[in-house]
Amino acid sequence: MTRSSKEFRSDTFTVPSERMMEAIREASVGDSVYEEDEDTNSLQKRIQELTGKAGALFFPSGTMSNQVGVRSNLHQPPYSIVADDRAHVYRNEAAGLAILSQAIVYPAFPSNGLYLTLEDIKKRVIDFKDIHVATTKLVCLENTLNGIIMPLDEIKRISEYAKANGIRMHLDGARLWNASAETGISLKEYCQYFDTVSLCLSKGLGAPIGSVLVADETTIETARWIRKQQGGGMRQVGLLAAPANVAIDEVWPTMKATHLVVKKLAQYLEEELSYKFEGPVETNFIFIDGPRSGVDIVILEEEAKKRGLNVVSNRLAFHYQISPEAIELLKEAAKAALERSREIGVKPEGGDSEGIAVAGSKSGSHKYAPVKN
Numbered sequence: 001m002t003r004s005s006k007e008f009r010s011d012t013f014t015v016p017s018e019r020m021m022e023a024i025r026e027a028s029v030g031d032s033v034y035e036e037d038e039d040t041n042s043l044q045k046r047i048q049e050l051t052g053k054a055g056a057l058f059f060p061s062g063t064m065s066n067q068v069g070v071r072s073n074l075h076q077p078p079y080s081i082v083a084d085d086r087a088h089v090y091r092n093e094a095a096g097l098a099i100l101s102q103a104i105v106y107p108a109f110p111s112n113g114l115y116l117t118l119e120d121i122k123k124r125v126i127d128f129k130d131i132h133v134a135t136t137k138l139v140c141l142e143n144t145l146n147g148i149i150m151p152l153d154e155i156k157r158i159s160e161y162a163k164a165n166g167i168r169m170h171l172d173g174a175r176l177w178n179a180s181a182e183t184g185i186s187l188k189e190y191c192q193y194f195d196t197v198s199l200c201l202s203k204g205l206g207a208p209i210g211s212v213l214v215a216d217e218t219t220i221e222t223a224r225w226i227r228k229q230q231g232g233g234m235r236q237v238g239l240l241a242a243p244a245n246v247a248i249d250e251v252w253p254t255m256k257a258t259h260l261v262v263k264k265l266a267q268y269l270e271e272e273l274s275y276k277f278e279g280p281v282e283t284n285f286i287f288i289d290g291p292r293s294g295v296d297i298v299i300l301e302e303e304a305k306k307r308g309l310n311v312v313s314n315r316l317a318f319h320y321q322i323s324p325e326a327i328e329l330l331k332e333a334a335k336a337a338l339e340r341s342r343e344i345g346v347k348p349e350g351g352d353s354e355g356i357a358v359a360g361s362k363s364g365s366h367k368y369a370p371v372k373n
């Protein structure tokens, strides 16, 4: 097994393919701060076209692209942002919204336990002017979130409401590639409802480094300014843009097949071993519900390690370089972890009826337990 073929920690653990390495060797070496790097310009143009936006800007990371994207939507504080309570931009970006955007965040909770609805968002929006409050100026969504796809109809409802109320919309589309590959809904269709969208190149798409922010030209001009200020203006960045271009050609078309492997594995775990999950398996993640499965996750990590696999926590992440052999070994590890957990007296909490929907599985009609507020 190669280094990445047994990596279940994150979909960021891919290694550049041969074609990507070739592209790096042949990459253009212009100065991208001066907007003179051909491969960067052509990648930005390509993503502009794919997303239907007038501007696109390369960033070194999804965090920077999210944070600068958010900041570029906002003017004169005080203001507030509504974001999903589980959102990366809110929870996992080192308080960037407070520091770079000086924003207070009102987290919103998905009442269906899966994705935010307009009603969930409205509960957290401050839509009146009063000197005691910080009016909502931005809604941040994430698609996919924990591997769950946000329905286009709901995005549309939220966007119509936001527009009517002078609220801008940002999408953390780190894995919008996955959503689009799975649903067949184009990036353009998704992106039309957002002012800014951050798309990661180095998650499931498999490029070594980078993210791209898309928006209208004026917003991208602002973003370029802030990117420079934050130290994100890069020079011969064609070395990163060239393999990202290859990743779109080479890896994106394989994403749906990767999702199928994940769903089949989830089905095996659920039907053969009675594993339970924290959410539906729709794209490239499985979140094992340890307590309800009666599995000690530390034991699962140990069993995976014994077989040369890297598993950390209850989140199993998948990407195109995971090998069929690693999937078989993971099944073995899951079985062994279950048996060892039973031996030490770990019992599954709750009943079968609380099982979680896995697309295509026998228990597909089961309801996912809602997130607690």
Ligand SMILES: Cc1ncc(COP(=O)(O)O)c(C=O)c1O
Pocket (backbone or CB within 6 Å): 060, 061, 062, 063, 064, 066, 088, 089, 142, 172, 174, 175, 200, 211
């Ligand atoms: C949903 C989401 N958004 C943004 C990011 C940030 O990306 P990066 O690690 O490139 O900063 C991540 C990283 O895992 C993520 O999962």
